[in-house]
Amino acid sequence: MAKIVIFGPGPGFKGGIANFNISLAKAFALQKDTETHIISWTAQYPFFIPRDFKDDKSQTILLEKKGVTTHYTMNYNRFSTWHKTYDMIVSLDPEFVVFQWSNPIQALPIAYLIRQLKANTNIRLIVDLHFARQKEHGKMVKWLTRYAIVYADAYVVHSYKTACEVKELFPNINFDLIEGKDNAADNADKPILKLYHPIYDMYAPDPLFDVAAQKERMNLRKHVFLFFGFIAKYKGLHHAIAAFAELAKTRDDVSLLIVGESTWQAPRNRKRDRLKRLFSRELRAQFVSQREDERNYQPLEMIDHLGIRDRVSVINEFVPNEDVHKYFQVSDASVHFYETASASGVESIAYNFKIPIVATRVGHFPETVKEGITGYLANADDIASMTAAMSNIIEQPIPSENIEKMYKSKCWENYAGAVRKMADAMKERQ
Numbered sequence: 001m002a003k004i005v006i007f008g009p010g011p012g013f014k015g016g017i018a019n020f021n022i023s024l025a026k027a028f029a030l031q032k033d034t035e036t037h038i039i040s041w042t043a044q045y046p047f048f049i050p051r052d053f054k055d056d057k058s059q060t061i062l063l064e065k066k067g068v069t070t071h072y073t074m075n076y077n078r079f080s081t082w083h084k085t086y087d088m089i090v091s092l093d094p095e096f097v098v099f100q101w102s103n104p105i106q107a108l109p110i111a112y113l114i115r116q117l118k119a120n121t122n123i124r125l126i127v128d129l130h131f132a133r134q135k136e137h138g139k140m141v142k143w144l145t146r147y148a149i150v151y152a153d154a155y156v157v158h159s160y161k162t163a164c165e166v167k168e169l170f171p172n173i174n175f176d177l178i179e180g181k182d183n184a185a186d187n188a189d190k191p192i193l194k195l196y197h198p199i200y201d202m203y204a205p206d207p208l209f210d211v212a213a214q215k216e217r218m219n220l221r222k223h224v225f226l227f228f229g230f231i232a233k234y235k236g237l238h239h240a241i242a243a244f245a246e247l248a249k250t251r252d253d254v255s256l257l258i259v260g261e262s263t264w265q266a267p268r269n270r271k272r273d274r275l276k277r278l279f280s281r282e283l284r285a286q287f288v289s290q291r292e293d294e295r296n297y298q299p300l301e302m303i304d305h306l307g308i309r310d311r312v313s314v315i316n317e318f319v320p321n322e323d324v325h326k327y328f329q330v331s332d333a334s335v336h337f338y339e340t341a342s343a344s345g346v347e348s349i350a351y352n353f354k355i356p357i358v359a360t361r362v363g364h365f366p367e368t369v370k371e372g373i374t375g376y377l378a379n380a381d382d383i384a385s386m387t388a389a390m391s392n393i394i395e396q397p398i399p400s401e402n403i404e405k406m407y408k409s410k411c412w413e414n415y416a417g418a419v420r421k422m423a424d425a426m427k428e429r430q
Contacts, residue, residue, distance in 0.1 A: 003035045003092055004028050004420075007113065008100030010040030010070040014055045014318055015230070016345030017102045017130065022068075023202060024098070024128075027416035029067040037092055038070040039085060045105055047077045057320035074109060082109050086116045089123070096124035096423040099152070102131065107144035118151040124426050126419065127152040131342040132165035145169060153426060156193045156419060158343040159364035163192050178422070193422050196368070197343040198412045199351050203324045215330050218313045222253040223394050225358070226331035229346045231299065231316075232263040236360065238299040239337035243378075243386035245306040254394070256308075256335075258300070259315040259327045328353040333393045337378065337386050338362055351407055356398035358389040373402050 006028070008021035021038060029036040044053055073088055075081040089097060097117065099110060117123055127149045133142070146169055149155070157163045163177055176188030215224070227240050237258065244256045303312050319327070328334075334350035334357050341363030350357060357375035359365040369375040375398060376389040 001033050001035050003037065003094040005037045005039055005089055005092055005094040005097040006100070007039045007074075007089075007097060007110075008041075009044060009053075010038045010072065012055055013041070013044070014053055017100055018055075019200060019202060019345060020128075020130075020197075021100050023198065023200060023412050024416060025068045026066050027198075027412035028420070030413065031416065031420065036068045037094070038068060039074065039089060039097075040070055040072045041074045041076065042072045042081070043075045043077055045076055045103075049105075055318070055320070057318060059320065059322055076106070076109055082112045083116075086113055089113070089117065090121060094123060095427070096126055098126045098128050098156075098419065099149075101127050101129050101145075101149060104141045104144040104148070107148040111148040114149065114151050124154070124423050125152045126154045126156060126423065128156045128419075129162055129166065129342075130158070132157070132162050132169060142169065152190075154191045154193065154422060156195055156422075158195060158197045159367055160194065161363055161367075162342050163194055166192055191422060191426075193418060195415055195418055196410050197345065197348050197364075198415045199407050199410050200345065200348045201352055201412070203321070203328070203349055203352065205329055205353055206325050209325065209329050211329050214326055218257070218330070219310075220255040220257065220313060220330060221311070223251075224255045224257050224331045225333050225335050225390060225393075226327060226350075226355075227256070227258045227260070227335045228327060228349070229260045230263045231258075231260050231297075233297045234339050234341075236337040236339050238297075238302060239339075239360075239381075239383065239386055240335045241299055241302045241306065241308075241312075242383050243337065243390060244311070244335075245302075245308050246383060246387040247390050248308055248311050250391075251394075254311065254390075256312045257315075257327060257331060258312065259319055261316060261318045262297075324349070325353070328355060331355055333358050333375070333390070335390070336360070336365065338365070339380065341365060348410075351403055351410075354400040354403045354407075356393060356403065358386070358393060360386070370402075370406075372396065372398075374398060374406055 006021055006025050009018040011022060025036050025038050028034055071088055073081055074085045114125055117125055132145065150170065155166055157166065167175055174189040175192050177192045177194055179194055225244060227237055231237055247254055300314060300316065303309055328350065334346060334355050336344060336347060336357055336359035338360055339362065343364055347357055347368065357369045359369050359375065359377055360380045361377050362380050365377065369377055371377055376392045378385040378389040
């Protein structure tokens with residue numbers, strides 16, 4: 001029986017990368033004669049990062065009885081666990097390891113694992129890139145990314161944009177960009193497998209859910225636009241609020257629903273938390289340019305300033321797994337007016353609820369949002385264009401059948417199968 005290891009956050013962690021890691025593990029576990037393991041963090045970031053990454057609200061266990069074994073071994077703040085994690089992977093002797101790469105702050109421990117495994121084993125090492133050039137560019141990001149993933153044997157990307165960024169990171173490597181059903185050229189140093197962000201099926205609509213009652217409880221009007229997920233500057237909530245305010249001037253039947261906790265929002269008052277904020281500020285200075293630093297990013301303050309408090313409902317906190325469906329089932333469109341993007345887990349969740357997307361023409365969105373078919377696109381930094389895209393959702397609704405067709409082509413089974421096929425081809429070439 002073949003063994004596969006996926007390195008990344010396991011059940012019990014917040015965020016899209018944990019959801020992605022779990023979904024991918026479930027897909028591998030369904031393959032014939034396959035034993036799947038998640039090697040998870042216990043602490044993903046330095047101790048002074050002032051944010052809670054653990055999910056202590058959800059009652060639903062996303063991996064329960066799914067045939068995946070999870071090992072919690074890697075603590076960013078304890079070097080001894082880095083080697084312990086390496087030993088764990090070696091003892092499992094997998095066919096290959098898939099590393100989830102999503103944040104350059106994690107570079108040092110991930111680099112340690114990849115370099116040790118490359119030097120001492122024949123295990124194939126695959127990096128699943130959720131970005132190549134960080135959404136919030138800073139001084140050390142490029143160097144850390146190169147240092148961490150240069151010794152991987154192959155890369156998986158979710159957009160052509162990310163594939164180009166990988167090539168820019170490593171100009172001296174002869175890459176071969178392959179699609180899901182292709183094999184790498186024999187003369188290529190390393191393959192880049194171009195796939196997609198699969199559609200999440202871990203959150204499903206509840207057929208018994210009373211949508212009308214929920215909308216009444218939340219004071220929502222007929223047409224609801226949803227911003228869901230961590231509130232970070234690059235996701236452009238400030239654009240969404242400004243565009244919605246313009247739309248609300250011409251319609252009295254629209255609402256904006258904002259659901260999610262603020263990224264990098266530090267606790268207050270306690271001395272230890274003040275120290276964490278101090279360390280965090282110095283860390284972010286190394287990773288984020290002054291223009292992109294969001295320590296003072298407060299888009300929710302715009303709601304009162306623009307006079308739309310009666311049109312906006314805000315849930316400024318982390319939402320447990322079992323409550324996610326409520327917010328998507330009351331919504332008519334998912335809003336993604338990003339400033340920069342590589343892939344979006346929230347977009348994937350929305351498609352599973354057959355909800356169309358309104359997004360900016362940045363990053364991967366022109367690849368995944370088909371104009372008038374699965375949603376509408378707006379020009380970046382153009383509020384009038386964003387307002388027009390939101391209006392189009394109402395005036396020219398997207399049929400749910402369109403989204404269902406797209407959903408079927410972006411399943412986890414096909415994604416895991418393509419990664420497995422690439423890994424098998426790499427084994428034959430060793």
